Amino acid sequence: MTRQRELILQILRQSDRHLTADEIFFLAKLKLPSIAMATVYNNLNAMSEAGVIGRVHTDGGADCFERTTEKHDHLLCDGCGRLTNVRFPGLEAQLRETLGQEIESYDLTVHCLCRECRSRR
Amino acid sequence: MTRQRELILQILRQSDRHLTADEIFFLAKLKLPSIAMATVYNNLNAMSEAGVIGRVHTDGGADCFERTTEKHDHLLCDGCGRLTNVRFPGLEAQLRETLGQEIESYDLTVHCLCRECRSRR
DNA sequence: CTATGTGCAAAGGGTTTGCAAGTAG
DNA sequence: CTACTTGCAAACCCTTTGCACATAG
Numbered sequence: 001m002t003r004q005r006e007l008i009l010q011i012l013r014q015s016d017r018h019l020t021a022d023e024i025f026f027l028a029k030l031k032l033p034s035i036a037m038a039t040v041y042n043n044l045n046a047m048s049e050a051g052v053i054g055r056v057h058t059d060g061g062a063d064c065f066e067r068t069t070e071k072h073d074h075l076l077c078d079g080c081g082r083l084t085n086v087r088f089p090g091l092e093a094q095l096r097e098t099l100g101q102e103i104e105s106y107d108l109t110v111h112c113l114c115r116e117c118r119s120r121r
Numbered sequence: 122m123t124r125q126r127e128l129i130l131q132i133l134r135q136s137d138r139h140l141t142a143d144e145i146f147f148l149a150k151l152k153l154p155s156i157a158m159a160t161v162y163n164n165l166n167a168m169s170e171a172g173v174i175g176r177v178h179t180d181g182g183a184d185c186f187e188r189t190t191e192k193h194d195h196l197l198c199d200g201c202g203r204l205t206n207v208r209f210p211g212l213e214a215q216l217r218e219t220l221g222q223e224i225e226s227y228d229l230t231v232h233c234l235c236r237e238c239r240s241r242r
Numbered sequence: 243c244t245a246t247g248t249g250c251a252a253a254g255g256g257t258t259t260g261c262a263a264g265t266a267g
Numbered sequence: 268c269t270a271c272t273t274g275c276a277a278a279c280c281c282t283t284t285g286c287a288c289a290t291a292g
Binding site for chain 3: 122123124141142143158159162163166182183184
Binding site for chain 4: 123181
């Protein structure tokens with residue numbers, strides 16, 4: 001548990017949004033100017049593999065990281081890009097039943113237009 | 122409709138698998154050695170935006186392209202990486218109902234271990 | 243002490259871009 | 268003809284790697 005890892009974890013814990021490695025790097029540099037991007041990635045990789053933080057792959061863009069480690073799905077606004085967490089309880093059981101086979105996990109991203117974006121049209 | 126675009130489309134139509142841009146490039150070069158990667162991407166982008174072919178973003182790896190343009194979901198074996206198409210009819214309506222708002226679309230990838238990979242353990 | 247983590251710079255994979263030359267319609 | 272497409276190389280973004288040095292425990 002190095003100073004760098006502690007700082008990165010703290011940044012994630014204090015944010016209620018999803019953060020990219022770049023954003024975390026920027027925020028970390030404010031407190032610890034010597035920190036390197038490689039260190040940020042090292043720690044994000046280590047912590048997401050250890051299940052301490054969550055990681056979200058996004059289509060085309062940079063991965064996002066979040067403090068939540070609970071299983072959840074994502075709601076993405078195609079207008080403004082805002083990403084929020086949602087849950088569809090029972091969905092996994094239903095998918096398993098429909099497929100008729102064991103499931104390791106699933107990734108679901110629902111695309112929408114949020115209220116603001118919808119009214120802006 | 123250039124010779125290049127026709128060739129790329131033909132390659133996709135003749136394949137029942139998902140193909141990466143790299144694989145398409147390789148296959149296209151066999152018939153048209155002068156073709157460039159940029160041309161392959163140009164055409165794949167144009168055709169997937171036009172809805173003529175399908176595009177699948179994969180976590181971390183290269184995007185895959187497929188002839189099907191019908192809406193469907195994906196089943197990915199975590200063991201061998203094989204990607205197959207599946208459908209969960211009625212899922213969209215159900216997601217819309219649970220969320221209580223309009224949905225543009227959704228992306229669902231179900232992770233599994235296929236029979237072969239499961240028995241190999 | 244010693245294994246592990248750091249910072250740096252350079253490399254990597256996948257994709258896009260700028261531009262001069264070529265081609266479809 | 269003229270706008271669009273090609274091929275090429277270089278650039279791009281995000282992420283990883285190699286390595287000498289520093290540090291946690």
